[in-house]
Amino acid sequence: SQELEQSPQSLIVQEGKNLTINCTSSKTLYGLYWYKQKYGEGLIFLMMLQKGGEEKSHEKITAKLDEKKQQSSLHITASQPSHAGIYLCGADRYNTDKLIFGTGTRLQVFP
Amino acid sequence: EAGVAQSPRYKIIEKRQSVAFWCNPISGHATLYWYQQILGQGPKLLIQFQNNGVVDDSQLPKDRFSAERLKGVDSTLKIQPAKLEDSAVYLCASSLGVAGIYEQYFGPGTRLTVT
Numbered sequence: 001s002q003e004l005e006q007s008p009q010s011l012i013v014q015e016g017k018n019l020t021i022n023c024t025s026s027k028t029l030y031g032l033y034w035y036k037q038k039y040g041e042g043l044i045f046l047m048m049l050q051k052g053g054e055e056k057s058h059e060k061i062t063a064k065l066d067e068k069k070q071q072s073s074l075h076i077t078a079s080q081p082s083h084a085g086i087y088l089c090g091a092d093r094y095n096t097d098k099l100i101f102g103t104g105t106r107l108q109v110f111p
Numbered sequence: 112e113a114g115v116a117q118s119p120r121y122k123i124i125e126k127r128q129s130v131a132f133w134c135n136p137i138s139g140h141a142t143l144y145w146y147q148q149i150l151g152q153g154p155k156l157l158i159q160f161q162n163n164g165v166v167d168d169s170q171l172p173k174d175r176f177s178a179e180r181l182k183g184v185d186s187t188l189k190i191q192p193a194k195l196e197d198s199a200v201y202l203c204a205s206s207l208g209v210a211g212i213y214e215q216y217f218g219p220g221t222r223l224t225v226t
Contacts, residue, residue, distance in 0.1 A: 042217035045216070096166075101155070
């Protein structure tokens with residue numbers, strides 16, 4: 001069973017639309033990372049959340065971590081084709097720098 | 112600042128053959144990770160080094176996989192002999208972190224196809 005569940009598995013949106021990707025753990029997390037991956041490439045760091053209730057934003061992307069530190073969401077406002085890719089959440093459960101990853105959400109943005 | 116370098120980018124081998132991947136982390140990064148990413152899945156940690164010592168290799172199939180980081184800088188991951196199920200992207204990452212939470216920087220990966 002997956003320790004980190006991501007939803008939805010895939011998402012197709014029209015350019016300009018808002019969207020949300022969720023990442024859920026059955027256990028409390030020490031830290032939660034969001035990465036983006038283009039097909040055939042490595043992972044690009046987006047944001048890291050550590051405190052319950054924390055929220056961070058960068059350009060049009062906002063990530064939140066719930067108070068229990070078991071669920072995170074990634075919200076993209078006014079999506080653009082450049083946002084297309086696979087979004088992965090990664091969790092550090094024990095403060096060891098070892099990450100477990102969700103299965104990813106594949107985002108497509110069409111004009 | 113140069114990123115994490117990996118080579119080769121692509122490799123196709125037949126089952127039972129051997130293969131090696133190379134990774135050069137960002138200068139000064141103490142921690143180095145090797146991940147395996149099977150198509151449609153998230154990356155799975157294979158081994159974590161701190162300087163030249165192994166921190167965690169609990170998910171490394173040691174009967175066929177080996178990894179080393181002899182001088183605490185670059186690292187090699189070897190598969191010998193390869194199986195069909197080893198087809199995946201092998202990602203190397205590095206971080207400053209010895210303790211606490213540090214961002215992991217990923218290389219572009221090596222795509223391995225075993226036929």
